[in-house]
Amino acid sequence: MENPELKFIGRIVSPATDSGALPMQGVGAQAHIFDEYSAALDDIDEHSHIWLLCWLHEADRDRLKVVPRRIKTASPPKGVFSLRSPVRPNPIGLTATRLLKREGNVLFLEHIDFIDGTPIVDIKPYSVGWDSIFSAGNNSTYATYAKMDVRDAYDDMLRQAANFHGDACIGTTLGMRAAYLAMNHFKCDLQTKSLKVTVAARGCIADAVQGSMQAGNKRFTRLEPPVGEIVFIKDDARLELTVTPTKFASVEAVLAAPDKEVFSRIAGESK
Numbered sequence: 001m002e003n004p005e006l007k008f009i010g011r012i013v014s015p016a017t018d019s020g021a022l023p024m025q026g027v028g029a030q031a032h033i034f035d036e037y038s039a040a041l042d043d044i045d046e047h048s049h050i051w052l053l054c055w056l057h058e059a060d061r062d063r064l065k066v067v068p069r070r071i072k073t074a075s076p077p078k079g080v081f082s083l084r085s086p087v088r089p090n091p092i093g094l095t096a097t098r099l100l101k102r103e104g105n106v107l108f109l110e111h112i113d114f115i116d117g118t119p120i121v122d123i124k125p126y127s128v129g130w131d132s133i134f135s136a137g138n139n140s141t142y143a144t145y146a147k148m149d150v151r152d153a154y155d156d157m158l159r160q161a162a163n164f165h166g167d168a169c170i171g172t173t174l175g176m177r178a179a180y181l182a183m184n185h186f187k188c189d190l191q192t193k194s195l196k197v198t199v200a201a202r203g204c205i206a207d208a209v210q211g212s213m214q215a216g217n218k219r220f221t222r223l224e225p226p227v228g229e230i231v232f233i234k235d236d237a238r239l240e241l242t243v244t245p246t247k248f249a250s251v252e253a254v255l256a257a258p259d260k261e262v263f264s265r266i267a268g269e270s271k
């Protein structure tokens with residue numbers, strides 16, 4: 001088995017033609033599966049989400065260390081197996097995506113960061129029980145976000161919050177903003193065990209805070225009524241936020257607003 005033969009099963013059809021210009025969230029795109037593999041698609045629509053594996057035909061296969069995209073300050077390169085960069089010896093791209101619908105041999109997908117024409121290697125169902133490890137951690141997310149443009153960091157964190165909540169609604173975006181503020185206030189990763197939160201806000205906001213922190217019930221407490229109070233506590237320090245959801249008409253408006261508009265009260269004290 002020195003040289004296993006890879007058979008491409010289809011191609012991506014996407015409005016995106018330049019990988020350098022893709023938004024971090026990806027774009028809506030389709031997987032066109034070749035006729036000879038259409039029987040393999042049967043029953044795929046039993047699943048809301050799928051894993052999509054693609055061959056990143058334009059990728060550099062020679063470098064083993066790169067500086068991650070979106071990092072704006074000078075940083076040392078990282079090993080490609082510690083990154084999701086397309087640069088790698090076997091440029092296989094892997095993404096979990098929502099399967100919006102199937103029409104014949106065409107799968108309609110969201111958040112795809114493969115460019116038009118990318119060959120598809122494989123499709124598997126995404127299993128929420130097997131594939132989502134809620135407690136999994138990535139070290140140094142605080143340091144990584146600190147090196148990114150704020151809007152790129154928001155996009156990245158919003159995707160995680162939306163994955164937990166189900167969609168990127170206004171409430172999810174507000175909860176993400178609260179988590180981002182806490183991360184910078186305490187200068188720590190959001191998964192830090194000593195960082196705890198109490199949320200007295202509606203479900204979408206609470207979900208986003210919990211999903212952003214990957215917090216189980218040792219670190220996350222939900223209180224009623226949902227008055228819009230979020231209190232983060234780490235050791236002796238507190239960050240108290242009051243959020244006013246009714247102010248915003250769109251996710252974009254929340255992303256563009258300064259902290260002082262998103263939160264009617266921001267109070268941080270160290271004892």
Ligand SMILES: [Zn+2]
Nearest residue numbers: 169171172204
């Ligand atoms: Zn929601």
